[in-house]
Amino acid sequence: MDGRTQDVVERMGLFFERDGLSRIAGRLLGHLLLSETPRSLDELAEALQVSKSSVSINVRLLERMGTVERVTIPGDRRDYYRIAADLPRRVSGMWRERLATAHDLLEDALDTPAAETSAVRRRLVRGAALVEGLAEALEDAMDGPGGVGSGSRRDGSGTVA
C-alpha cells in the first residue's frame, strides 16, 4: 500500500473507533474497499500488521454486519474475503432494518409501566415517529426511480418535532 491508501485505511479505523466500534474492523474495511481482488486472512494480517486471530475476529464482525463476504477459490482451501457485492443497496437495507427494529422496540416500550408517565411516553412516541420517518424516507430514496439516492423523495410521515 502506498502512503495515500494507507492513510485512508488508518482514517477508516479511527472513524470506526469514534463510533465505539473496533478500530481493526475499520482498518480491515478500508483495506478491502481499496483491494481489487479477495484477500486471505494471511494477506490481511500481513497488510495490517495485526495477528491472524484478530483479523479473523474482526472480519467476521464485518461479515455479520453485512459489509464483507467470504469467498472460496477452487483448489484453494483458504477463506478469502471481499467487500459485499452491491454494497450501497446492502448498507441501505441494513440501515432500514436497524430503524425498523428500533421502531418496534420503542413501540413495545409503550406497554411498560414506565410509559405511563407522560414525559417517558412522549419521548418514546417521538422516537418511534422519527425512526419510522427515517426508514420511509430511506426506502423512497433507494427504491424510487433511478435507485440509490437519485433524489426521488416523498414526505416523511409523522411529525416528530
Add this chain to the structure above:
Amino acid sequence: MTPAEEQFVERFGRHFEADGVPRIGGRLYGYLLLQTEPRSLDELADALHVSKASISTNARLLVQWGLVERATRPGDRRDFYAAADDLAGVLQLRLQRVRAMTDLLGTGADAVPADRPDAAHRLTEMARFHAAAAELLEDLLERWFGPDAG
C-alpha cells in the same frame, strides 16, 4: 425495574450489539429512555449490574452520539445522565458522521491506484451513496425541525 422494563432494556442491548456496539451501551440507553429523572453513575451501575467504569465509558459514547446528556442536581457534585430529548441534535450529529464518511470515501476513490478499476468504482459508488444519504438527512431535518436545522 418490572419484568417488562427489564426485557426492553435487554432487547435494546441486543439491538446495539447487532451493530457491533457494546451491549451495555444499548442497555444503558434503553434504561435511561424509561427514566423521568437523571441518574447518577452509582444508580446506573446498580440498576444494570455492571461496573461504574463500564457505565462511564458507555455513557461517554452515548453523549457523543447525542442520545444521552449529562445533567447535574443542585447541591450534588456527582455526574448524572439522562436520555436527550433533542432529536434534531441526534440527527445533526448523524449527518456530520455521514458527511465525514462521504469525504473519506471520496479520498479513497482518489487515492486508489489506476490498476484497480473495480475498487475505484466501488469507492465512488459508496461516496455517492453517502452523499445522497447526507442530502436526505438535511432535507428531513429542515422539514421536521425547521429551516435552521438542516
